Amino acid sequence: MTIEIQAVGSLQVMPLLHPQGCRGYLVVDPASKEALLLDAHLDHATEAAMLLESHELDLKWIVDSHTHADHPSASAVLAGHAGATRVAHARSKHVGVTYMPDDTAPLPLGDQKVTVRHAPGHTPDHMVLVSDGAVFTGDSLLIGGVARADFIGGDAGELFDSLHDVVLAQPDEAIVYPGHDYKGRVHSTIGEERKDNAWLKITDRDQFVSSLTATKPPEPANMAALLRFNVDGQPVPQFISAQETMEVVANGGAGTIIDVRTLEELQGAHIAGARHIVMDDILERADEVRMTPAPRLILCRLGQRAAMVASALTQQGIGGISVIEGGIVAYAQAGGATEGGDPGAALEGGGCCAAEPPPSCAAEPPPE
Ligand SMILES: [Fe+2]
DSSP states (O other): OOOOOEEETTEEEEEEEOTTSBEEEEEEETTTTEEEEESOBGGGHHHHHHHHHHTTOEEEEEEOSSOOSSSOBSHHHHTTGGGOEEEOOTTOOOTTOOBOOOSSOEEEETTEEEEEEEOOSSSTTOEEEEETTEEEEETSEETTEEOOOSSTTOOHHHHHHHIIIIITTSOTTOEEEESBOSSSOOOEEHHHHHHHOGGGGOOOHHHHHHHHTSOOOOOOTTHHHHHHHHTSOOOOOSEEOHHHHHHHHHHHOSTTEEEOSOHHHHTSSBOTTOEEOOGGGTTTTHHHHHTSOSSEEEEOSSSHHHHHHHHHHHHTTOOOEEEETTHHHHHHHTTOOOBSSOGGGGGGOOOOOOOOOOOGGGSOOOOO
16 A cells, blocks of 8 residues: 655655545654554554554544545544543533543644634534644635535534634645545645635625525435444444344445345345445456445345355455345345345356446546
8 A cells, every 4th residue: 555645844745546436544743653543444443553553653633524424434443542631622522432522622642733723614523723834724724626415414604704714814835634525635735725626715605505505406325324333332333234224224325235146046036226346247347346335235145145245355455345134136025125036046047148237436526
């Protein structure tokens, strides 16, 4: 793994870039080797642990800038690492967080520090982290954009206030590290954003609010499950029952079910909307799995192949994987809706000519 190390003031920043557009950061004081991990995606848990080990870093702080509703956080998984303190804002409801600062609280790294600023709007518990030379804007200011403010307690007016009172109070040369970027960019500066960001040119609060709330994008896939994981601390189970899978399908569609059976089997019963990645191709298409919203539920006929696939994907550092117990046979027996033929007879399906589905990563960027 190659991670770029960027020097910012006296600190170093190692960006963790997720193909879904999530941005996490390892912030290091090179003198003391103390480190802070911000907004790491669950898929980066292994990578972050390896970085800490290979650079011989002492992880002091694990921070979520806010309650994430669109992806699973690595914070709970990494929380026990070397006695690091898990941090979220005082208005968050995270189980397992041991330090809940409000505004202007310092997070020391050796003789340096990163300062918490409360910056609500995207969520009530949102905070921005400020260091000498950088501002980690989370989901407030994005490069050329701003975050949405229409779910889990978001408030567009508060976002306007946070942008103008907290974020834009930083000097023009401060480097902006956002919580997301869907175009592959890593950083910007306050000066560049002040000059080019159309949202920052709206100086009237009411106009900003009406513009930001004019449309309501769809909620993130699996939001309820992600909040259970990120806030309530419920781990993604290794196995999920057919009954629970039916609830996932009923509540949010089957976009995160990954069917690893053969094309011939798929001619029989299948779950509408499930992704199809043949078991033999799973490692080759691991990046495609990374692009799917987590939790990812792996499906085969009876569960054995799904368990092997789950193990292989976990070894690739992909998190949030569950095996659907008993496969599509149990799912159909439990009353789950399927399309196609008989799930039990699926292996005997004729080998005719189903086309591969289009690549899943061609989807529009997430709304957040
Ligand atoms: Fe967010």
